[in-house]
Amino acid sequence: MPVLDTAALLHWPMDRLVGGLVAHSQLAELQRLSPQRAMLIESIDMQWLSPSTQDAQAAAAATGDLPRLSQVDLDVLAIAMSSGQTLFTDDYSLQNVCRSLSHPFESVSNRKSTQQWAWELRCIGCRATKQADSQTEEECDICGSPMKVKRARR
Ligand SMILES: [Zn+2]
Structure with missing residues (x-):
């Protein structure tokens, strides 16, 4: 069932x-x-x-x-x-x-995601990325801009 x-x-x-x-x-x-x-x-x-x-x-x-x-x-x-x-x-x-x-x-409809993903932090300034250990957004170590949580393909 x-x-x-x-x-x-x-x-x-x-x-x-x-x-x-x-x-x-x-x-x-x-x-x-x-x-x-x-x-x-x-x-x-x-x-x-x-x-x-x-x-x-x-x-x-x-x-x-x-x-x-x-x-x-x-x-x-x-x-x-x-x-x-x-x-x-x-x-x-x-x-x-x-x-x-x-x-x-x-899937309920026909959209099935085909790849596993992880979450990463991406800087909105210099585009640097790092692994997101938590879901909290933080500041970029390189340029100080905010980093946003994004989906990253594995
Ligand atoms: Zn940056």
Whole structure:
């Protein structure tokens, strides 16, 4: 059974959603985004879970994606990790964490990122780059300009 992120809950036909693994926190998110859709989803048979997110947080911290993930994202990731089932998501950070774990994932639409990336700091002045150990932006050692966090291909 697939693990479904909220984009799938919003866009997939109902018959494709039946039996899927979802987090309780997604229902609240869905009620905010589309109350009608939330009502439909509640009427079909799905597996609603409230996972412990400790391992998911550790995995996301290891790739530097943790600051980009919401609590709902972490719940969905935790369900995927604990069930071992394929995660359907278009979120690049979730895909990145899955790739680092060799966990199977698919896109909800047809956009699947093909490469692992890391986060790096890039100076807006002299364009110098360095590895981002944290997600905090800092000043360039060379020219003193601000450095911004960017996605870097590995
Ligand atoms: Zn610089």
